[in-house]
Amino acid sequence: MVRRGGSVPELVAAARTGQVRAVARLVSMVEDASPLLREVMAGLAPYAGHAHVVGLTGAPGVGKSTTTSALVTQLRAAGKRVGVLAIDPSSPFSGGALLGDRVRMGDHALDQGVYIRSMAARGHLGGLSWATPQALRVLDAAGFDVIIVETVGVGQSEVEVAGLADSTVVLLAPGMGDGIQAAKAGILEIGDLYVVNKADREGADVVRRDLRGMLRLAERRAGAWDPPVLATVASRGDGLEELVTALDEHRAWLGESGEGERRRVRRAREEIEAIAVTELRRRWEHLGGRAELDGLAAEVAAGRTDPYAAADLLVAEAGGSSR
Amino acid sequence: MVRRGGSVPELVAAARTGQVRAVARLVSMVEDASPLLREVMAGLAPYAGHAHVVGLTGAPGVGKSTTTSALVTQLRAAGKRVGVLAIDPSSPFSGGALLGDRVRMGDHALDQGVYIRSMAARGHLGGLSWATPQALRVLDAAGFDVIIVETVGVGQSEVEVAGLADSTVVLLAPGMGDGIQAAKAGILEIGDLYVVNKADREGADVVRRDLRGMLRLAERRAGAWDPPVLATVASRGDGLEELVTALDEHRAWLGESGEGERRRVRRAREEIEAIAVTELRRRWEHLGGRAELDGLAAEVAAGRTDPYAAADLLVAEAGGSSR
Numbered sequence A, B: 001m002v003r004r005g006g007s008v009p010e011l012v013a014a015a016r017t018g019q020v021r022a023v024a025r026l027v028s029m030v031e032d033a034s035p036l037l038r039e040v041m042a043g044l045a046p047y048a049g050h051a052h053v054v055g056l057t058g059a060p061g062v063g064k065s066t067t068t069s070a071l072v073t074q075l076r077a078a079g080k081r082v083g084v085l086a087i088d089p090s091s092p093f094s095g096g097a098l099l100g101d102r103v104r105m106g107d108h109a110l111d112q113g114v115y116i117r118s119m120a121a122r123g124h125l126g127g128l129s130w131a132t133p134q135a136l137r138v139l140d141a142a143g144f145d146v147i148i149v150e151t152v153g154v155g156q157s158e159v160e161v162a163g164l165a166d167s168t169v170v171l172l173a174p175g176m177g178d179g180i181q182a183a184k185a186g187i188l189e190i191g192d193l194y195v196v197n198k199a200d201r202e203g204a205d206v207v208r209r210d211l212r213g214m215l216r217l218a219e220r221r222a223g224a225w226d227p228p229v230l231a232t233v234a235s236r237g238d239g240l241e242e243l244v245t246a247l248d249e250h251r252a253w254l255g256e257s258g259e260g261e262r263r264r265v266r267r268a269r270e271e272i273e274a275i276a277v278t279e280l281r282r283r284w285e286h287l288g289g290r291a292e293l294d295g296l297a298a299e300v301a302a303g304r305t306d307p308y309a310a311a312d313l314l315v316a317e318a319g320g321s322s323r
Helices: A008-016 A020-031 A037-047 A064-077 A131-141 A156-164 A179-184 A204-217 A240-257 A259-285 A293-301 A307-318 B008-016 B020-031 B037-047 B064-077 B131-141 B156-164 B179-184 B204-217 B240-257 B259-285 B293-301 B307-318
Strands: A052-058 A082-088 A114-120 A146-152 A167-172 A193-196 A229-231 B052-058 B082-088 B114-120 B146-152 B167-172 B193-196 B229-231
Touching: A008 A020, A008 A037, A008 A131, A020 A037, A020 A114, A020 A131, A037 A131, A037 B307, A052 A064, A052 A240, A064 A082, A064 A114, A064 A146, A064 A240, A082 A131, A114 A131, A131 A146, A131 A156, A131 A259, A131 B307, A167 A240, A193 A204, A193 A240, A204 A229, A229 A240, A240 A259, A259 A293, A259 A307, A259 B259, A259 B293, A259 B307, A293 A307, A293 B259, A307 B037, A307 B131, A307 B259, B008 B020, B008 B037, B008 B131, B020 B037, B020 B114, B020 B131, B037 B131, B052 B064, B052 B240, B064 B082, B064 B114, B064 B146, B064 B240, B082 B131, B114 B131, B131 B146, B131 B156, B131 B259, B167 B240, B193 B204, B193 B240, B204 B229, B229 B240, B240 B259, B259 B293, B259 B307, B293 B307
Parallel strands: A052 A146, A052 A167, A082 A114, A082 A146, A167 A193, A193 A229, B052 B146, B052 B167, B082 B114, B082 B146, B167 B193, B193 B229
Antiparallel strands: none
16 A cells, blocks of 8 residues: 555654654554554564653653653663653643644754654543554654653543553652642552652752652562652753663563563553554444434433443444344 | 342432432442442433532642532532532552541531542543442432532543533642643633632732633634633632632523533443443453453564454454454
8 A cells, every 4th residue: 555655564664764754654643543553553563562661750840841851861872762752631622732842852853863742642531642552652663762651740641651651750849749749649659760850949858758758658569669769950961860770770670570571561451452442432433323322322311221221232232243 | 139228229219318328328339330330320310410510620739629628618508419529549559549538528527418429530441430420420310419520630630520520610729830831731621610729829810810811812612601710719718609600600501502411411421431341341351262351462562463453353352242
């Protein structure tokens, strides 16, 4: 199948040799849910599974974009190829990103060893954009050594990042809320590494101490990873070398403990489920007749049927035939 | 079917007469995914659809719990029965809530016209706890006049609250980040009402003015609702009367414009889909053989198959037979 810029096998081959434009086209095909995606994913499947996927998350204002940018600089200095997926929940309904890729990380715009992409968190039942795990797969197969998934926000999205990433970095900063708030956000359960950014500001030591105290209280199994609490001033690159070292150590632990393999399988699981659910939802829109979703929703809203009975109809029709 | 506390029809009848313990038991059945849920939901279906569902959301630290509590007080003074579902993302993995219901809103603990429940945001593909729309249905059918759904966090969860609620209140406070942050979080697209809480603090006027400016820039269709920007000091009840009035006005608009019906249908849709997807996921765990999810995930992680081919197997098996 020939298209602008070549066939799918040609695109896959170009992405594999590190051509950023080919990578960008493949990610766009993911975002647009291109009918060619199946062919793309089948072509990429043998090459994925080698990247170190790093999730980076934290509340608004802690300096995630600055830290991501500084981390990219540090990894590039070590000769690593780096991909960045910035999950931007700014515009769930319009799908538009507030800040363009170039604006976000202008320092890396001309570096062929870096690929940066903002993706909308289109959410709905998909939570994190259903495209995210597939975009990760594209970057992974394209041979990026490290892929950083940056998410904005506090809450659900971190949990999902933790589900997708090999190593989850939780970013904090002084003055962003007390310990209870941190605990509320569930961050104590998802971080593999904690970073207190803006460490030159007042209160940074208190945040580190409190965080260490809370982490000590958390029960950990024997042989479990003990999350370090690092300090950075990302805006001037302080502490980034230590962060990269800690990420390398975590990755080594992932390999030795078998947890890395478990996380890769979990990521594949999320990916398969997201595709399957998306396909089912597409079918539910177009079933027609008694089993069509919108019609069922109107019946339920009017109290003429209950949601379980309606769901039964959808499930029965899901595979294309009755139970 | 007789159980502790009576049969399902008895429980439904007791909840309908306002017995808080019966309501609590029904919500627990939702949370525990009781096998009796189908019967419960079928029993409740004819009675739902009358409550005013108010979503209340905002970043950590803006005073959501305080505002919810003050709003309950105000609504009670007007003779309304009020249900509160506090979606707590504190502990997605353990499922535990950090702060118990009684601690959160001790002021209302003895009031039989108030029912407050913390629910874990168990998330995963379900995003907001899949139980939330069903718990809403229980409270709705039990005759609560207003149901407040409070969510912690910035990001995905707000969007989902906006999907569930008739009226979405976005809470802000001075000193919680600049306008760009607000826009990043997508709040300009989801609020039906905006409330600047802690309005006695420095900078509150600036937040209101900036917010009004940004809302003016947003394109709205003719006849669309124009979101008001209110000011409160929830800790002493200031501005709560105005908030209740604005909520009433929004509800009236929902009725006149037809938007209320559209939102109810959308809520039913979410509910049906969440149930159907949960049922499918349950089946996928237990399919066995080639179509079992965990096995497929391992194959995909190892690069032996691609996620689309794996998803095809799940979809084909979803309804219990081949495509």
